[in-house]
Amino acid sequence: MRRLTGKRLHAGVLVFATYIAIAGSASAETGSIVRSILLPGAGQAHSGHYGKATAFATVAVVSAVGLFATQINYNRAVDSFDSNKATYAGYTARLNGGEVISYSEINQTYDDMQAAWDQSEDRLKWRNTFAVALAATYALNLVDILRSRRDTGEIEPAMSVHVENDGGIKIVRTIHF
Secondary structure: OOOOOHHHHHHHHHHHHHHHHHHHOOOOOHHHHHHHHHOOOHHHHHHOOHHHHHHHHHHHHHHHHHHHHHHHHHHHHHHHHHHHHHHHHHHHHHHHOOOOOOHHHHHHHHHHHHHHHHHHHHHHHHHHHHHHHHHHHHHHHHHHHHHOOOOOOOOOOOEEEEEOOOOOEEEEEOOOO
16 A cells, blocks of 8 residues: 655645635635635736735745745755765775875865855745745645635725624624725
């Protein structure tokens, strides 16, 4: 039996959660949901919520570009570390072969290797931050589209008055966004 790990497991959970959300939502439009799955904000635009659509799309694009850029920088830092590590490890064979190598050269290679390691760790944190931001944007986008109603253009009153059973009056202020 093949074990689900990493990307396959995350993709499976996302597909299952999306299926459950769609199946459990009778009020959301299927077209808006599909659009939101494909691109955050597209479902909101389809439903007439253009402010939300702009916000979700902007955050998703910035997160995706940031993820792409930090992944490239992370790969470069790892390659730099690997190169310096190979050079540092090669000093043993060169010294055993009788070659004279200055201590400062060995020390500089070690310092470069350590700096590349630190840089790769920093880039990894940024990459993971952008990945979480992108995943959270998709999740919030789907939750929003499942909970929102299509914008009909009607304006609901911002304030309403309710008469309570005990004869009291309750004034309710409603905020819509």
